[in-house]
Amino acid sequence: MRYDVVIIGGGLSALVCGIRLQRSGKSVLLVSSGQNAMHFSSGSFGFLGRLPDGSVPDGLIDAVQALPESHPYRKVGTDRLREYAGQTIGFFESAGILLHGDPLHNSLRLTASGATKPAWLAMEDVTLFLSGEVSSSGKVLVVTLKGFTDFNAPFVASAFSRMGYTCRLEEVEMEEIASLRKNPTEMRSVNIARALEGQHVLDRFISCVRGKLKDEDTVVLPQVFGLKDTSPLAAIRSRIPAHVHFIGTMIPSVPGIRTQMSLKSAFLSAGGTFLPGDTAVRAGFDGSGSVAAVFTSNLGKTPLEAGEFILASGGLWGKGLDAKYDAVIEPLFSLDVDYPGERKQWYDPDFFARQSFTGFGVVTDDAFRAVKGGKTVPNLRVIGAECGGANPLEEGSGAGIAIMSAFMAADSILGSI
Amino acid sequence: MIHNEHIRSSNFEECIKCTICTEFCPVIEVNPLFPGPKQAGPDGERFRLKNSFFFDENLKYCMNCKRCETACPSGVKIADIIHSARMDYGTVIPHLRERILAGTDVMGTLARPFAPIVNAVAGSKAGKTVMDKVLGIDHRRSFPKYAGHGFIGWFKKEKASIQDSFPSQVAFFHGCSVEYQHPEVGKAFVEVLNAVGVGVRLMDEKCCGVAMISNAMWPQARRNAIHNLKEFRKAGLPVVTTSSTCTLTLRDEYPNILALRNDDVREDIVIVEKFLSDMLDEGDIKLVFRPDYKAKVAYHVPCHMEKLGWSIFTRRLLEMVPGLELTVLDPGCCGIAGTYGFKKENYQYAQAIGQPLFDEIRAEDPEYVVSECETCKWQIEMSTGYKVVNPIVLLYEALDLDKTREANMR
Numbered sequence: 057m058r059y060d061v062v063i064i065g066g067g068l069s070a071l072v073c074g075i076r077l078q079r080s081g082k083s084v085l086l087v088s089s090g091q092n093a094m095h096f097s098s099g100s101f102g103f104l105g106r107l108p109d110g111s112v113p114d115g116l117i118d119a120v121q122a123l124p125e126s127h128p129y130r131k132v133g134t135d136r137l138r139e140y141a142g143q144t145i146g147f148f149e150s151a152g153i154l155l156h157g158d159p160l161h162n163s164l165r166l167t168a169s170g171a172t173k174p175a176w177l178a179m180e181d182v183t184l185f186l187s188g189e190v191s192s193s194g195k196v197l198v199v200t201l202k203g204f205t206d207f208n209a210p211f212v213a214s215a216f217s218r219m220g221y222t223c224r225l226e227e228v229e230m231e232e233i234a235s236l237r238k239n240p241t242e243m244r245s246v247n248i249a250r251a252l253e254g255q256h257v258l259d260r261f262i263s264c265v266r267g268k269l270k271d272e273d274t275v276v277l278p279q280v281f282g283l284k285d286t287s288p289l290a291a292i293r294s295r296i297p298a299h300v301h302f303i304g305t306m307i308p309s310v311p312g313i314r315t316q317m318s319l320k321s322a323f324l325s326a327g328g329t330f331l332p333g334d335t336a337v338r339a340g341f342d343g344s345g346s347v348a349a350v351f352t353s354n355l356g357k358t359p360l361e362a363g364e365f366i367l368a369s370g371g372l373w374g375k376g377l378d379a380k381y382d383a384v385i386e387p388l389f390s391l392d393v394d395y396p397g398e399r400k401q402w403y404d405p406d407f408f409a410r411q412s413f414t415g416f417g418v419v420t421d422d423a424f425r426a427v428k429g430g431k432t433v434p435n436l437r438v439i440g441a442e443c444g445g446a447n448p449l450e451e452g453s454g455a456g457i458a459i460m461s462a463f464m465a466a467d468s469i470l471g472s473i
Numbered sequence: 474m475i476h477n478e479h480i481r482s483s484n485f486e487e488c489i490k491c492t493i494c495t496e497f498c499p500v501i502e503v504n505p506l507f508p509g510p511k512q513a514g515p516d517g518e519r520f521r522l523k524n525s526f527f528f529d530e531n532l533k534y535c536m537n538c539k540r541c542e543t544a545c546p547s548g549v550k551i552a553d554i555i556h557s558a559r560m561d562y563g564t565v566i567p568h569l570r571e572r573i574l575a576g577t578d579v580m581g582t583l584a585r586p587f588a589p590i591v592n593a594v595a596g597s598k599a600g601k602t603v604m605d606k607v608l609g610i611d612h613r614r615s616f617p618k619y620a621g622h623g624f625i626g627w628f629k630k631e632k633a634s635i636q637d638s639f640p641s642q643v644a645f646f647h648g649c650s651v652e653y654q655h656p657e658v659g660k661a662f663v664e665v666l667n668a669v670g671v672g673v674r675l676m677d678e679k680c681c682g683v684a685m686i687s688n689a690m691w692p693q694a695r696r697n698a699i700h701n702l703k704e705f706r707k708a709g710l711p712v713v714t715t716s717s718t719c720t721l722t723l724r725d726e727y728p729n730i731l732a733l734r735n736d737d738v739r740e741d742i743v744i745v746e747k748f749l750s751d752m753l754d755e756g757d758i759k760l761v762f763r764p765d766y767k768a769k770v771a772y773h774v775p776c777h778m779e780k781l782g783w784s785i786f787t788r789r790l791l792e793m794v795p796g797l798e799l800t801v802l803d804p805g806c807c808g809i810a811g812t813y814g815f816k817k818e819n820y821q822y823a824q825a826i827g828q829p830l831f832d833e834i835r836a837e838d839p840e841y842v843v844s845e846c847e848t849c850k851w852q853i854e855m856s857t858g859y860k861v862v863n864p865i866v867l868l869y870e871a872l873d874l875d876k877t878r879e880a881n882m883r
């Protein structure tokens with residue numbers, strides 16, 4: 057089977073790149089072995105939350121200059137970064153996803169510990185703040201659902217109290233949710249979101265919360281609303297007379313899943329081909345060192361051929377890298393990986409310290425072309441968390457890198473750069 | 474038992490508890506009795522290994538659509554775990570109904586000579602009442618009709634003698650539905666393959682066993698599987714099919730549920746759309762279509778085709794047909810899942826599962842629906858009134874067979 061572009065991966069970077077290419081008239085096939093980091097998303101995107109010196113930048117684009125030259129943002133370059141950052145909200149809107157935030161500056165989002173963290177753009181669930189102050193009256197009501205342990209409401213409430221707010225905790229008990237408890241392991245965010253999708257269930261939930269509200273001006277709820285679309289969020293916000301903030305639960309992430317599904321539908325409706333639940337297992341190169349074909353476990357000996365290939369396989373976390381005892385390898389194409397040679401330097405035994413392994417990635421040239429045995433592979437680009445030169449977890453730059461590198465790879469294939 | 478080793482040692486610990494499978498399971502959305510893939514699969518397995526007391530008969534509500542497996546980020550073979558657990562711990566003995574529904578070949582042989590009578594009885598109000606009350610086969614369900622003359626008889630009489638004259642050969646695993654209900658699918662298969670210069674051989678096949686697996690008739694399923702694998706090895710040819718469910722069963726359920734190794738023949742078992750597409754890629758065949766063919770169709774990807782990951786081949790062939798206006802329907806289960814939807818206790822769930830698909834078909838209003846699965850066909854035809862055809866039948870109608878034959882003369 058032959059396509060213009062074959063993309064390996066099904067996460068944020070693969071889908072963004074696939075949509076951009078397919079909409080510009082390329083035939084694109086995406087092969088994705090499983091779900092991806094979006095299913096674990098906080099509901100907001102990070103661009104650059106922390107500089108190497110530990111400070112939080114305000115203006116995002118200029119701050120990029122402080123990053124090492126091999127960083128993906130430096131490859132995109134400041135002019136193009138500014139242009140791409142400016143296009144991001146519109147791009148997602150065209151895929152049915154409303155993002156908000158200042159594309160060129162950091163805002164703040166609320167975490168489960170009651171503290172605020174830098175964030176770039178956010179899904180509708182997440183409120184972005186300009187300052188650390190969450191409630192002007194200082195009174196916060198935290199509401200959870202009875203039996204739902206993946207949202208630690210007492211912890212959230214005490215965190216708010218510690219931050220100086222007057223905080224009350226209430227539980228809502230609902231029959232539809234209680235029936236999930238027959239199987240304790242099904243009491244998870246997505247199942248609750250599904251149970252709350254029915255209009256009358258949602259109505260009852262809203263009136264329960266209204267009943268519990270006293271003089272608070274701020275209500276905090278878990279992110280368990282709107283798996284298919286965001287209408288439950290709008291209903292809650294318009295009918296509860298307070299500022300409503302939704303805070304992340306344990307995985308899976310309802311806003312992340314919704315966003316991922318919308319991107320996938322946008323890709324499909326642009327005419328793209330998606331192979332879910334399939335893994336690229338082997339690649340073939342031609343005499344000149346270009347990739348000729350990729351083989352997958354489902355398709356067996358049928359090759360997937362294309363003029364251009366993109367690797368968006370998510371790094372160590374997405375199984376796009378494989379850590380052997382004494383080496384970190386890229387298993388599909390055997391590309392050069394950027395990591396310290398000594399295993400001792402891969403990680404810090406202090407779990408919370410800066411971890412070097414979260415920054416391993418494939419070595420690329422300035423246009424995100426992969427390097428293999430020191431030589432550039434002319435028709436293979438590497439994007440998102442698979443791309444080396446950055447430490448997304450440390451920098452709070454995961455989504456930003458995924459989107460910026462996806463735009464750039466697409467544009468260079470389209471010949472516009 | 475080998476299958477315990479096989480599934481358990483390798484797989485259930487790989488679950489990272491993300492519940493993504495649950496999000497994709499069509500049954501849990503409509504049936505509160507079903508524990509859901511995560512609980513029924515990897516989570517429950519942990520308990521069952523300690524004590525079979527934890528086995529839950531409600532695992533039977535899993536219709537083995539495998540949508541959970543396609544979605545799982547860790548590659549957990551969830552449905553295989555569920556059905557292996559049913560095999561090992563299930564205490565329910567299959568009743569007459571299960572035997573009737575699962576005995577697709579035996580029932581076919583018995584029903585065949587009396588096809589008009591059987592069809593009339595199965596379709597009549599009285600017949601349906603009896604099936605409902607006595608057997609628990611839902612009276613609202615319409616039965617697929619038995620064809621009076623089977624595929625094999627036609628093949629032997631009309632086609633068998635010329636097959637050796639073709640330069641290459643395949644073995645056709647036609648499955649029960651081609652023989653008993655839809656011989657037109659088998660005829661289209663033979664005509665199209667012959668036109669591109671490929672000869673067709675039949676084997677002494679038995680039902681692939683999918684319905685036996687879902688109706689807990691394990692020894693029968695294994696017997697059939699062992700027999701079929703022996704036939705495949707004897708044939709030594711590509712084994713080509715027209716049904717997505719048979720294909721998945723032969724390739725994946727044999728090793729994963731019935732613990733029968735098939736790695737020596739697995740790669741050779743393919744559905745005809747993949748077979749043709751690969752031949753086109755290799756430049757081995759050419760297809761010439763009729764200039765006057767026109768149709769507006771909607772393609773429903775059966776769950777098992779989705780799991781095989783092969784719908785791209787069907788789509789590619791359909792897109793080659795010049796006069797075809799094609800819509801690919803949203804991925805979603807039709808609700809029938811083989812014999813599942815025939816059972817009285819499942820009927821309402823089966824219909825609820827399929828509802829979004831039925832609505833989409835009505836909104837598209839195609840001339841007909843295309844799908845590789847015979848039970849999807851029965852379900853969609855009964856629930857929407859739209860006719861469903863196998864893609865090979867569409868290709869047969871759209872191809873200019875004479876010109877194709879000429880183009881493939883070697």
Ligand SMILES: Cc1cc2nc3c(=O)[nH]c(=O)nc-3n(C[C@H](O)[C@H](O)[C@H](O)COP(=O)(O)OP(=O)(O)OC[C@H]3O[C@@H](n4cnc5c(N)ncnc54)[C@H](O)[C@@H]3O)c2cc1C
Pocket residue numbers: 064065066067068069070087088089090091092093094096097098099100101102103334335336337368369370371373374375376388439440441442448452453454455456458
């Ligand atoms: C737990 C977690 C939470 C995060 N939360 C946030 C957040 O809240 N905000 C933020 O900005 N960033 C977050 N990040 C950073 C995240 O890495 C990026 O935001 C971004 O989503 C990465 O996207 P990606 O497409 O590069 O990789 P991924 O999303 O990891 O996707 C990689 C994909 O490739 C597939 N794949 C791998 N190998 C193969 C193969 N051989 N064949 C086929 N498919 C293959 C995988 O199955 C997967 O679908 C988080 C990261 C993690 C790990």
Ligand code: SF4
Pocket residue numbers: 487488489490491492493494495510511514515544545546547548549551
């Ligand atoms: S999708 Fe896979 S990993 Fe996630 S809970 Fe289900 S079985 Fe476990």
Ligand code: SF4
Pocket residue numbers: 497498499500501509510534535536537538539540541542551552
């Ligand atoms: S096979 Fe289908 S019905 Fe069974 S658990 Fe998985 S998704 Fe649900």
